[in-house]
Amino acid sequence: MSNTMTAEESSRLQRLQREVAHGATTTAVHQAEFGWDSPAGIIRRQRRIDFICNGIPRDAKVLEVGAGTGLQTAGLLQHFSNIVGIDISPELLEVARKRAPGAEYLVMDAHAPSYPKESFDAIVGVSILHHLDWDLALQNYYPLLRPGGFLRFSEPNLLNPQIFLQKNIPFIKRMVGDSPDEYAFTPGQIRRSLAQAGFTQIDVQPYEFLHPGTPERWIPAVIRLESFLMRTPLRSIGGSLLIGARRA
Numbered sequence: 001m002s003n004t005m006t007a008e009e010s011s012r013l014q015r016l017q018r019e020v021a022h023g024a025t026t027t028a029v030h031q032a033e034f035g036w037d038s039p040a041g042i043i044r045r046q047r048r049i050d051f052i053c054n055g056i057p058r059d060a061k062v063l064e065v066g067a068g069t070g071l072q073t074a075g076l077l078q079h080f081s082n083i084v085g086i087d088i089s090p091e092l093l094e095v096a097r098k099r100a101p102g103a104e105y106l107v108m109d110a111h112a113p114s115y116p117k118e119s120f121d122a123i124v125g126v127s128i129l130h131h132l133d134w135d136l137a138l139q140n141y142y143p144l145l146r147p148g149g150f151l152r153f154s155e156p157n158l159l160n161p162q163i164f165l166q167k168n169i170p171f172i173k174r175m176v177g178d179s180p181d182e183y184a185f186t187p188g189q190i191r192r193s194l195a196q197a198g199f200t201q202i203d204v205q206p207y208e209f210l211h212p213g214t215p216e217r218w219i220p221a222v223i224r225l226e227s228f229l230m231r232t233p234l235r236s237i238g239g240s241l242l243i244g245a246r247r248a
Contacts, residue, residue, distance in 0.1 A: 035212030036071055040219055044210060045126075049075035051242050052124045052152040056080075060121035063144065064103070065110045065137075066128030070096025076124070077102045084120075086113055111136050117143045122150040129155050129243075131182045134190070138197040145247040151199060153243040157206050158184040160239045187236075190243060199245035206238040 035041045049072065056062075058079060067073050067085025069092050076083055083103040087093050093105045108114060110132055123141050141151060156163045166172050167184050185193075187204040194202045209226040210219070229235060 038212050038214075039216040040210050040214040040222075041212040043219070043223075044208065044212060045072065045075065047208070048072065048126050048154040049079070051154065051244075052076065052126075053079040056122050056150050056152075060150075061119070063113065063115075063120045063123045065113070065123060065125040065141075066131065067096050067103070067105060068092045070098075070100035070103070070105075072126045073103050074100040086110060112140045113144060115144055118146045119144050120149060121146055122152065124150075124152045126154050127156065129153050129190075130184045131179060134185065135193050135196070138193050138199070142198045142247060147247060149247045151194075151243070151245040151247070155190070155241050155243060156184040157238055157241045158186045158189075159206065160237050163239060185241075187241060190241065194243075194245045198248070200248045201244070201246040203242075203244045205242045206236050206240070207242055208238050208240045211239070 036045050053076070056079075059082065060080060061082045062076065062080045062084070064073055064076060064083055064085040067087045068089070070085065073083060073085050073096060077100055081102070085093070085096060085100075085103045085105045086108040087096070087105070088107065088109060090107050093107060096103075096105055110128065123145060129137065138151075145151070156167075158164055158167065163184050166176055166178065167182070187206060191202055191204050194204075207230065209229055210222050214222050230238070
């Protein structure tokens with residue numbers, strides 16, 4: 001058997017190494033929450049947990065991709081008792097084991113989780129697909145789901161002006177703490193990727209204008225404005241995407 005890596009394999013390995021380094025840096029400088037612990041961030045976090053858990057049986061076996069520090073895992077554990085959390089960064093998972101000890105955690109490449117076919121009832125994640133080669137990841141997630149299994153993710157929306165600038169201007173990308181390889185996608189891009197991977201019942205919805213930096217006293221007014229904007233064409237530039245699909 002040849003030990004020579006293909007260019008694609010070498011590129012993927014380098015990408016994983018950069019994500020591991022980013023995870024270690026994130027832990028070292030105490031930036032793991034990235035706005036999730038602000039008053040607005042707590043609301044945003046709960047929205048994602050509610051979306052992910054809606055309609056999935058409580059006894060489902062769930063794979064959380066990109067578990068990180070376990071911040072989202074802690075919320076998921078309020079609904080599910082059988083969660084496996086994977087991440088490429090051992091430093092982040094050490095934090096997760098202390099924060100949300102009810103899940104199983106494994107260091108693993110999120111592109112190709114090492115499990116037998118039809119191992120899970122649901123595969124979920126928050127702000128993780130945009131760190132990956134999402135076409136490759138989705139192709140590998142499909143066979144891991146049992147028939148009728150759920151795929152649920154919340155991701156940044158590339159059509160949002162802030163997200164577009166953040167992902168495309170290197171200075172801003174570094175300033176906000178993004179990893180070198182992360183990008184984002186549009187609703188149309190992720191719908192096509194899901195369909196190509198074999199998923200059905202695909203639903204991708206732009207949402208959310210509540211920024212994590214919103215001062216607490218402004219939150220009620222921003223939520224009212226957000227409710228109005230979600231009924232207009234401006235909904236398409238909401239900051240995030242709710243992504244749902246099923247395995248046939």
